[in-house]
Amino acid sequence: MTRTAFIFNNHAGRGFNAEWLETNRAAIEAVAQKGPVTTVNDGDQIREAVKAALAQGCEAVVAGGGDGTLNAVASCLVGKPVVFGVMPLGTLNHFAKDLGVPLEPLEALQCIAGGATVQVDVAEVNGHYFLNNSSIGLYVDVVRDREQQQMRLGRGKWAAFAWALLRALRRYPFMTVRLKVDGRDHTHRTPFLFVGNNVYTTEGLQIGQRAGLSDGLLSIYVVDRASRWRLMVLGLRGLAGKLRQERDFRQMTASDLVVETSRRSLHVATDGETRRLDSPLHYKIHPGALRVFVPAARAAPAQKATP
Numbered sequence: 079m080t081r082t083a084f085i086f087n088n089h090a091g092r093g094f095n096a097e098w099l100e101t102n103r104a105a106i107e108a109v110a111q112k113g114p115v116t117t118v119n120d121g122d123q124i125r126e127a128v129k130a131a132l133a134q135g136c137e138a139v140v141a142g143g144g145d146g147t148l149n150a151v152a153s154c155l156v157g158k159p160v161v162f163g164v165m166p167l168g169t170l171n172h173f174a175k176d177l178g179v180p181l182e183p184l185e186a187l188q189c190i191a192g193g194a195t196v197q198v199d200v201a202e203v204n205g206h207y208f209l210n211n212s213s214i215g216l217y218v219d220v221v222r223d224r225e226q227q228q229m230r231l232g233r234g235k236w237a238a239f240a241w242a243l244l245r246a247l248r249r250y251p252f253m254t255v256r257l258k259v260d261g262r263d264h265t266h267r268t269p270f271l272f273v274g275n276n277v278y279t280t281e282g283l284q285i286g287q288r289a290g291l292s293d294g295l296l297s298i299y300v301v302d303r304a305s306r307w308r309l310m311v312l313g314l315r316g317l318a319g320k321l322r323q324e325r326d327f328r329q330m331t332a333s334d335l336v337v338e339t340s341r342r343s344l345h346v347a348t349d350g351e352t353r354r355l356d357s358p359l360h361y362k363i364h365p366g367a368l369r370v371f372v373p374a375a376r377a378a379p380a381q382k383a384t385p
Contacts, residue, residue: 080138080193082163083113083131085124085151087143090167092183094142102184109191113138121150128154137161138371140190142183144168145210149349153207156200156367163190163371173209176288178376194377197366198291201275204355208275208348209368212361214337215253215270258336259298266328272299273361277331294365298330335361 084106086094099106099117106115113136116127124141128151131139140163141151148164155162165186166174177198180186201208255271257264274297276288337359346355 080161081111081113081134081136082109082138082140082190083127083134083136084110084115084140084142084165085127085131085147086115086117086165087124087141087147087167088117088119090143090147091169092167094167094183102187105184105187109187124150125154132158132160138163138190140165140371142167145170145172145349146351148173149207149209149351152200152209152368156207156364159369161195161369161371165190172286176210176291177370177372179372189373190371192371192374194372194374195369196292196372196377198368198370199276199294200364200367201273201296201361202364203273203346203348203359203361206346206348206353206355207364210349211272211274211278212346212348213270213272214255214344214346214359215268253339253341255300256338257298257300258338259330260332260334264330266300266302268300268302270301271337273297273335274299275363292366294333294363295331296333296335296361296363298332298335299327301327333363337361 086099088094096117099115103115114127114131114134116130118124118127124147128139132154138161139151139155141148142165144166145168147168152162164174164177164179165183166179166181167183171181174181174186179189201212203212252267252269254265254267257266257271274288276291276293276295277297278299279287279289337357339357341357343354343356344359345352346359
């Protein structure tokens with residue numbers, strides 16, 4: 079069996095705590111095969127834990143937490159012959175859902191124990207990897223404001239998000255972006271730009287999901303010259319699963335994207351975490367750069383299964 083390291087974020091959002099870990103430690107250690115089981119508090123500790131696991135010869139590393147934790151662990155494994163495992167302990171768990179990994183942690187553990195794997199794509203912007211998506215503009219303002227409210231005012235995540243969204247719409251931010259999409263130039267005046275790792279479904283009840291993670295494509299979404307009222311309507315349509323590409327936004331695909339604005343640097347969100355990056359932004363896709371545990375049914379030849 080594979081020697082596997084487990085890295086759990088102490089701040090995971092779905093009831094993870096020391097008691098849960100101790101209750102389930104025997105099951106986890108049985109899968110770990112003498113690999114380390116570590117708890118961490120921040121990104122620096124995550125990177126150190128992955129480094130230590132690789133130094134100990136672990137053949138797989140499992141992240142227990144939300145999409146931000148998964149990003150931090152996976153970013154250390156891109157291009158390496160080490161398998162990445164997912165125990166979804168976050169609030170939204172987008173990556174786990176799109177992989178088909180069970181959302182119940184102990185069922186996800188059994189998926190890891192099963193040993194079936196696929197190669198999936200990883201996207202990058204200016205040297206920073208992401209598994210799900212990246213964005214600039216309105217959404218980034220909302221995320222930053224939400225985080226500040228949570229820290230300063232102690233608001234819950236969703237209450238802080240609602241207030242942050244209202245404040246962002248009141249500010250009504252717009253920007254001009256010049257896009258070079260696989261060498262073709264486009265200019266847009268827009269409140270936000272969204273870039274996905276592979277193509278997101280944007281029809282009906284499947285809004286926000288991806289049919290696959292191995293198509294080797296970035297998906298690019300932009301809304302042109304939307305009014306404040308239209309942005310609110312778009313949000314409501316999205317919640318209702320009724321967005322339509324031809325009516326509500328423009329969508330493109332590419333393997334390479336350059337984003338230029340008049341600003342020297344921009345706040346950029348990647349998998350829900352924000353950082354300031356120098357302009358221009360260079361997005362690219364790394365096909366099959368990460369090997370991931372999945373349920374056996376998902377490890378079909380069409381999904382680039384590996385033995």
